[in-house]
Amino acid sequence: MAQRRLLELLRVPGNNVCADCGAPDPEWASCTPGVFTCLQCSYAHIYIADISRVKEVKRGNWSDNEVEVMERMGNKAAKDKYEKFVPPFYYRPTMDDCTVLREQWIYAKYQRQEFMSVDKQEAYTSGFLEGLLWKRGRDNGQFLQRRFVLSEKEGMLKYFTKMEQGREPKCVIKICEINATFQPHKIGNQNGLQITHLRDGITRNIFVFHQEGKVIVDWYNAIRAARFHYLQVAFPGAQDQDLVKKLTRTYAIEGYMEKSGPRPHESFKRRWCTLDTMDRRLMYFKDPLDAYPKGEVFIGSMDSGYSVHTELPPGIQNSRLPHGLAICTPERNFVFACESLSQLKEWVAALEDVIKRPMSPQDYAAEARFVHKR
Ligand SMILES: [Zn+2]
Known part of the structure; x- marks a missing residue:
């Protein structure tokens, strides 16, 4: 009986794709927020155990109460609630994206509730971010901690070898020619981020990671925010949705x-x-x-x-x-x-x-x- 109602609910528009990554035909549900998800995204929901109960739609043991929550909420209403204030530049992962992007999107939405109001978004909306990241050494391939500073006002991302303030940066990257893309396999770290820019017309790559998924995804979105604001100035009158396509890119x-x-x-x-x-x-x-x-x-x-x-x-x-x-x-x-x-x-x-x-x-x-x- 419960299963029959759930299968009907899956046909409701919005419920026919995963609430978090858009994959077709979700077979799982997270019954506290009341969303249908794909198997991959359901793994992230399991780790927010205090707010989320994860069940398989067809085989789970469902109470009437849980089915009612799914009926009342569902993917469309949950989107209105949990994604109300997603900034336009914020990266919304798809089914093809790497684990850290998908996981952090789910934690940001339901656990940290970053998009239900605008006051939890400082890390990527303030136009300034500073912190330590592990950077791969160019010659020996060893990862060493470097202090990174992103300043939207200066239009630059810099990093410093020495931790003291006031030293010259080791490298200055202009926001206008930066790209960032997650490369967990290539870098050999699930939070590995490749930052690419041009130096004298020639491509240069740096490879960084942070042990905490939230931190590296915040850096990624802070870079996107800085590029968004740069592009808004460079192309006045352009539509936001056209600028958003130019913020960062994965390689074809x-x-x-x-x-x-x-x-x-x-x-x-x-x-x-x-x-x-x-x-x-x-x-x-x-x-x-x-x-x-x-x-x-x-x-x-x-x-x-x-x-x-x-x-x-x-x-x-x-x-x-x-x-x-x-x-x-x-x-x-x-x-x-x-x-x-x-x-x-x-x-x-x-x-x-x-x-x-x-x-x-x-x-x-x-x-x-x-x-x-x-
Ligand atoms: Zn999904």
Whole structure:
């Protein structure tokens, strides 16, 4: 009887997707807040045990009272209650996001209730954040504590080697050219965050983490907030929802390919490649955790003479990998090879997405000042 009512409730609009990540067909429920969730998100609800009871919809042992809560609340009403004051720049995770982002979203919503009023959001709304993060050393790969300072007013994120005040920062990153993306697998830490920026036109990566999920997610959202306010000034009159897309970005595709040099018969070298679709930038690194790429390729549009082919130009020596692709730019050809046909298809599709997109005036400016390091 209870199950039949619950199954009917699952068909109510809003209840047919996970309340927290939007995954289709939720099979679990958190019966204190009264939301239907996917299995993944239900794990986070278990850890807020004092406010949340987690049950499987089809097999759980449900009391009438619990079913009534689900009926009264449900995903739509819960969203109105728990997400009432989510700032526009705040990152709402999807089913494809990493655990720390999903977990902290759930804790922020139901446990800390950060979005039921605006007074618990200082960490990411005040325009200033300072604290210690573990940063991977460029040369030895060891993580060391560094003091980071984010200042929206200055438009900068800085970090300091020495803990004392007043010292010169080791690095200054402009908010206008920063990107942050969670990379738990690459960094080998579930709270690992990659911060990327341009230094003299060349990409530079730093890798950081904090042992507490809340702290690293607050940093991520503080960076997004600073970028949001910078973009509001840079593009007056733009719609918030268009600016939100430009705050941070995950890379369309990353992985190993082999790359050959510009001269015929040059040998292939294994490179870690990252495609930044928004920035029209293909970067290749010796190691996934390198600070600087070995080189970068600007990916323009079809109309500007860029194309991608799976037929290699004549004279290119065969790699031991049979699945090659060539990126042709007005300047020269870049030749890569993949381990499998499926990888080749993924890379070609991702590159074609960029090439098919017309270039904006900003893209032409970026192309003109692009640095091809090799
Ligand atoms: Zn979910």
